[in-house]
Amino acid sequence: MLDAAPATVGRSDPSRKRPPFGNAAVAIPVRTRLIGAGEDLATVVAAAVRGIAGPSDVIAVSETAVAIAQRRTVAAETIRPSRLAYALARRAGALATVNQPESMQLVIDDVGAWRVVFAALAHVAGRLAGKRGVFYRVLGEAIGAIDGYTGTLPPFERTIVLGPQDPGAVAAAVGRAANAHAAVVDANDLGIAKVLGSSPGVRGERVAAALRDNPHGNGDEQTPVVVLAWRSAGPTPLLDAGAGAH
Secondary structure, rough: OOOOHHHHOEEEEOEEEOOOOOOOOOEEEEOOOOOOOOHHHHHHHHHHHOOOOOOEEEEEHHEEEHHHHHOOOOEEHOOHHHHHHHHHHOOOOOOOOOOOHHHHHHHHHHHHHHHHHHHHHHHHHHOOOOOOOHHHHHOOHHHHHHEEOOOOOOOOOEEEEEOOOOOHHHHHHHHHOOOOOEEEEEOOOOOOEEEEOOOOOOOOHHHHHOOOOOOEEEOOOOOOOOOOEOOOOOOOOEEEEOOOOO
């Protein structure tokens, strides 16, 4: 287990981000200790949000934290990128998850070099036609399941993180442990957020909308957990009708 100062567990900054549902909703980033491989993530998250999350709130857990706890990581030093991986990574955007040759090589190993070359050519044709992101649409989950290592908190700064397994089951376990609702989410600084799995009753599209500002912080912020709290007597738009209490 990787340890960090226990005093950091459960710290939050309620004023940092607010989801787009009026003054009754607030996104609360919650600081946790450093999460390591093999952690019981539900127990760690439940301890961090104690006194912060209520039965009608949604706990959003970063997919990166889930994957690390599940040992879904690859050390960059163990990968030998090909010339194709180097060539394509150099042309990826600065915020792309495959802008490192090692990450690109994992995609090539997964789907094959010819499919990656086809996606690159389709991307060029798409750009000429005014379309963006064709490379990622062609390869889909082969890229979506990979997080590059740039900017990751030590000791994971040279670690490639793969997609989490069974995120729905993870979210359900977190919800039970914390007596709240939960979701495993993939959010980035490009204003894109996606719910990969959730506990019963969570409205994934609303949770994703609330996280478009990406209040999570997997780096020095050490806030891989965000509590989406509803501060109104009315029903929360983040849950199905009748699912307001866990």
